[in-house]
Amino acid sequence: MEHPENNEAYKGLTVNAGVEQPSSVNPYLKRKVRRRELSVDEYVDGIRQGNITILSQAVTLVESVLPEHQAVAQEVIEKCLPYAGNSVRIGISGVPGAGKSTSIDVFGLHVLEKGGKLAVLAIDPSSERSRGSILGDKTRMEKLSVHPASFIRPSPSAGSLGGVARKTRETIILCEAAGFDKIFVETVGVGQSETAVHSMVDFFLLIQLAGTGDELQGIKRGIMEMADGIVINKADGNNIEKAQLAATQFRNALHLFPAPESGWTPQVLTYSGFYNLGVKEIWDMVYAYIAFVKANGYFEYRRNEQSKYWMYESINEQLRDSFYHHPVVAPLFRQKEQQVLQGELTSFVAAKELLDTYFRELRHD
């Protein structure tokens, strides 16, 4: 029997869960309803009171590329910053088909059983809002999306991974100021997003599947070493043995890597998102990890390292932007590459010539 996850009938259901629909989608909104623009303090107060509509609007501002929106957003973020930080941030990565949305649905409901509030964010640099991103797709998190204590956003689209990562971190600040004590950050598992997500969460959870026979799905370079825990989905019915075999193979592979800085040995568990099996064990593990690293100081150390990392990432990205998009320098790249490939210039000399041009131009701007 084909696994329900792969059943085409599940795709395409739409659930309107409270985010404003563009008028082109909602036929009843023939004319644009113009909201009164809020002041910075109104945003901040609304967020601190946990007002979801105002939080939503603020996040939309953060995601906007318009300079006037960005100016307001940065002020709101700055004022929310003192109230941020009091949460547990979990990164969840898995390739398409691994059952991530279904899993987040049951994970989210589980962690909300004991109370608190959960924000589910996503990082997918290829997403464009008008098409709907693969990630943060409420339609596949049916139960969670209607839970009153949840807040789900699709990935921002920002033109670059750096931009998407920054806006996600800023959204985390707003959510935490709004009282969300649990944050999920979802990512696809086939691009560079994992490094970004790993650098903004307290625990990085990797969702895998059992492969055909004894081969497992290829994992992108370096991801396995980032995982604080690996969970094998679809451990149900006829698939249980394969899932357990896969778990064993992952445990063996983890032995090949040096012990993580945290002092914690990453665990490999099996579960079934669709049938809600093994979910409690996963979250017992996550919370055990959090208690462990809070006790040994690694939790705070990791967050501090991440903050510094993002400052320098931001610097490096803007340094590169300034050079690689410089209107005088950028047209010269193709020619210099050709000269290097033809063996006319060494890479070093080609680089130097481009940089000389760049710094000369900066002086005269």
Next chain:
Amino acid sequence: MEHPENNEAYKGLTVNAGVEQPSSVNPYLKRKVRRRELSVDEYVDGIRQGNITILSQAVTLVESVLPEHQAVAQEVIEKCLPYAGNSVRIGISGVPGAGKSTSIDVFGLHVLEKGGKLAVLAIDPSSERSRGSILGDKTRMEKLSVHPASFIRPSPSAGSLGGVARKTRETIILCEAAGFDKIFVETVGVGQSETAVHSMVDFFLLIQLAGTGDELQGIKRGIMEMADGIVINKADGNNIEKAQLAATQFRNALHLFPAPESGWTPQVLTYSGFYNLGVKEIWDMVYAYIAFVKANGYFEYRRNEQSKYWMYESINEQLRDSFYHHPVVAPLFRQKEQQVLQGELTSFVAAKELLDTYFRELRHD
């Protein structure tokens, strides 16, 4: 019985193999012998004739930090560039204790059996010439270092990995122009050097050991995925079974990664460097790989990608240098970090403030 590799008596033997000794080491050289400085053309002609002494002097120029030496070096490199490229470049990585030097000794002698010339270079950013680097240590490559067709250099010391990598690539150009058709580039396996080495070779060989029981030595993040081949050393005597078990574990682990771009499935072999067992099989594999990727176009494609990579690496490194060593900006980092850690500024705003200062300063330089 303790493995000969670990026997202290083997360390510390000195073999004078033709590189000039500083006068402080060689008591017979009480006064400095000043060599006449060669012209650029004399260097280039000497190199093209395969004159090892002149090649050595040219490499010393390349490694020098003095601007006058660098100026001459760059001209020599530029004139050698048309004669470079006609070689096979093999990266060899392994943690200390894996028996790398002994292995390079037997590998080198093996590849020289059929003729040609072999240069053995090293990348070790922590080395300082006066202390002698761990790598490229002739004393441990006893037979190879006296082979007339070999040329062995310790790692350049250049203050940064980028500098060391560049000088190594430039040395490769000179060696190839001197007719060296086989290049080994050695690295330690515990730092960032592997990425650098992987980006300048045609085949990346990883030397591993069998661990205690069924655990293997930790491998630094991402190295295993870089390997075009993995070889388990010390497969001799009582250790053979363990080595074969380790090989099986590595083969299983390799299944977890996506198929390499080259189209070649990396192999795992066992051997004994000290007893010279299994060495032919390793090099049959390497040459089979080279034939394979030359046939499918990947060999040339990889070299082209590497050339472009180094141009952009050079650019990125110098962009960062310019910012991070700027006399006005650099003193501000600590304060900005503190503001971020105290939650006074977001990482993004802190970055922006530093960059504003930097670009303002550049305009007024």
